[in-house]
Amino acid sequence: MKTSPALVVALDFPETAQALSLASRLQGVVPWVKVGLELYLSAGRELIARLKDMGFKVFLDLKFMDIPNTVQAATAQATRMGADMLTIHALGGRAMCEAAAAGRDQGLAPGQTPPSILAVTLLTSLGPKDLAWNPGATDEDLRDLTVHLARSSQNWKLDGVVCSGREVRVIRQACGAYFQLLTPGIRLPDADSGDQSRVCTPAQAALDGSDYLVVGRPITRSDNPVQAARDYLKTIT
Numbered sequence: 001m002k003t004s005p006a007l008v009v010a011l012d013f014p015e016t017a018q019a020l021s022l023a024s025r026l027q028g029v030v031p032w033v034k035v036g037l038e039l040y041l042s043a044g045r046e047l048i049a050r051l052k053d054m055g056f057k058v059f060l061d062l063k064f065m066d067i068p069n070t071v072q073a074a075t076a077q078a079t080r081m082g083a084d085m086l087t088i089h090a091l092g093g094r095a096m097c098e099a100a101a102a103g104r105d106q107g108l109a110p111g112q113t114p115p116s117i118l119a120v121t122l123l124t125s126l127g128p129k130d131l132a133w134n135p136g137a138t139d140e141d142l143r144d145l146t147v148h149l150a151r152s153s154q155n156w157k158l159d160g161v162v163c164s165g166r167e168v169r170v171i172r173q174a175c176g177a178y179f180q181l182l183t184p185g186i187r188l189p190d191a192d193s194g195d196q197s198r199v200c201t202p203a204q205a206a207l208d209g210s211d212y213l214v215v216g217r218p219i220t221r222s223d224n225p226v227q228a229a230r231d232y233l234k235t236i237t
């Protein structure tokens, strides 16, 4: 039987102190935290070690997309920092994705568990009208594209993909039980979507087979973030 997905809280804050303050309240409540572009650019690599010392698994979400040589060097550095999960863009293509995996191997210390490398398919903020190269695109076209990018990522030996909860069922069917699916754009039914387009409830994403649910603002901007995290957890466990 499939286990419940893990909740990942996106620590999207401008300052280290804010991130550490929320992280300390979330100890023992959620297993994973995510450090994205805003926080990483302010806090740097020391924060990764501090969050790991606090007992969290750390998802370093910098979504690399560049020439293969550059991405290989970047994933080696991210691996040396001790991140447990990394993101790259599937649209970077085969050579870049394979270089990311090679960089991870280069950066590994003896005995270190390798970080998972997940490829972003199509950002959850994108809807059919955002595909400039296909103005008549439908929801189905977006879904087909995410499945295509997920299959490619699997062929390129990546560990999984980032997709919306709306595509989990079809990608799970296409890529099997052991391919990791991480879904941002997760909202309880009455929550504000903000800039997200392809949103999904935690219960639906869990039912369809997501492994990791990423939630940011509904928790970080709540008056009671710990209760908000518990509200999300309640619907998936």
Ligand SMILES: O=C(O)c1cc(=O)[nH]c(=O)n1[C@@H]1O[C@H](COP(=O)(O)O)[C@@H](O)[C@H]1O
Pocket: 010, 012, 036, 061, 063, 087, 120, 122, 123, 124, 125, 162, 163, 184, 185, 186, 194, 196, 214, 215, 216, 217, 218
């Ligand atoms: O890679 C990601 O984590 C990511 C991919 C994606 O397609 N969409 C997406 O929203 N994210 C991240 O997931 C988080 C979602 O935040 P909220 O919309 O505030 O819940 C943000 O930190 C985004 O950077």
